Amino acid sequence: MSTPVDEMSDVFKLLGDKTRLTIISLLKGQSELCVCEIVDYLQTTQPNVSQHLRKLKSAGLVSEKRKGQWIYYTLTLEDKPYLQGVLEHLPSLKQETACCNVTDRQK
Incomplete structure (x- = not known):
């Protein structure tokens, strides 16, 4: 049986990876992103x-x-309110994605 602390620990371990944390930061600045846009940004x-x-x-x-x-x-x-503080401190990569034409793609 998983406890809330177990779930939080698993999520924080997952976000300990620079690539995954960068993806979260990218998505924070956009309503949605295509895999190809994330690939372009992360090279x-x-x-x-x-x-x-x-x-x-x-x-x-x-x-x-x-x-x-x-x-x-x-x-x-929405179901992980403990991440709101983390999100507040993550830099928004919206400007960086704009310069890579990520937000200008045809959807």
Whole structure:
């Protein structure tokens, strides 16, 4: 039986990874992002990003929505109020994604 402390510990371990924390920061500044946009920003491979997103989705931190051939991700942290303080201190990468044309893609 999992306790709230166990869940929090698992989530904080998950966010201890720089790539996953960066993905959360990217999503914080956007309503949704496509995997391809995250790949462009992180300058890594699509399988690598997809694996990180799978872990974030499994922990209930992001949700996905399919639009045609693309999958878009959004933050889903409403049931994790203990992360609100963390989010407040995460830098918004909205400006950085704009300079990489992430927000200008056709959806």
